[in-house]
Amino acid sequence: MTDAGRRNVRDLRRANRARLLRELYFHGPLSRQDLIQATGLSSASVSNVAADLIEAGVVVEAGAVESEGGRPRILLRVDDARFQVVGIDVGETRIRVERFDLGLREQAATDIPVDGARPDPRQVVAGIAGGLAELTAGTDRRILGVGIGVPGIVRQEPSAVVHGQTVGWDGVPLEELLRAHTGLPLFVDNGAATMGQAEMWFGSGRTTDSAVFLLIGSGAGACLIADGALLRGSSTSAGEWGHTNVEIGGRLCRCGARGCLEAYVGAEAVIARYLEADGAAALAAPGEENALGRIVELAGDSSAAGDAARRVLDETALRIGVGIANLVNLLNPKQVIIGGWAGLAMAPLLPRIREAAREHSLRLPFSQTSIQLGALGPDAVARGAATLPVAAFLASGGASSPTSRRAPAGAG
Structure with missing residues (x-):
């Protein structure tokens, strides 16, 4: 032969x-x-x-x-128990590191705080390395690889390079920097893409091959699924929903442009708009998650602070709904699934979001689209990152492939 x-x-x-x-x-x-x-x-x-x-x-x-x-x-x-994988969510307030078995059941987890809205890549690499060392020490299971979800555009050049304009990362060679700390196979992708894959495999997207997954955290992004496959675009930047323009000359976005959707619906923007609406407000608890949670809580009060919270959150729901309507009219998805820690924290806004989406969508495509919350909670990005080495393992027929850095999205 x-x-x-x-x-x-x-x-x-x-x-x-x-x-x-x-x-x-x-x-x-x-x-x-x-x-x-x-x-x-x-x-x-x-x-x-x-x-x-x-x-x-x-x-x-x-x-x-x-x-x-x-x-x-x-x-x-x-044999799920024999193999393990690590999933990492590089967020703008913390790094979440989780170790899973092959069936994506959590075995251990740790959080590493991140300083500042524009974290130093060296600090992030050190945090990832420390979390990996902590979670892999002493385990007797074979670790197939490490998946990492990051904010920004990820390109393989040929190793993973991150272009995160909103966090000040301009071509950060993340994979190369991490190679000094681990010999495990590394798989790096955009956080919204990893969240979308997790929801397709195990969550709200299991029954569809056409969906948009919205990741709302400090900022806003999306993962677009068509015919069961992730739509990446010519430069892997498809899905930057947060940087669609919703108001000419509007609020300054972290990316440097004005009028981006993220400048109105991301947690950082919601908090800023609330403080502008109620100058006497005291969001005493530190951190974006606590501050946004307090605003949602205040919306139930009859005080002036409550009035300000309701106005800001109603505008936020309207903006999200209009942003979803644009996706419905443009992409005609079967499902729109809202996730991310801020998206889930604003769950009480879902009825108003649906109403706004209906008001601004064409009737036929909207009638065929469901809008719901993600099923996997705020750790969906880390869980989705862990699907990347799992997908490579499955694609190889059970032999891990350290040279494969991107896994196909799909429900299986």
């Missing part, structure tokens, strides 16, 4: 392993007969691939089920 022939056989075998492994990961436990029906592979192929995966320790037997008129069928499942 020629080298090309051997490569073709090897590639086919790897593709079959990947197909079967994904089926077991997302839908297992399954019998071999189930796998034949689900994958379209022959009985011999399923038998051979399953044997390979069992021998490699990736798949294990998981009991049996009765079959009609025959022997019980042995169920197979992925």
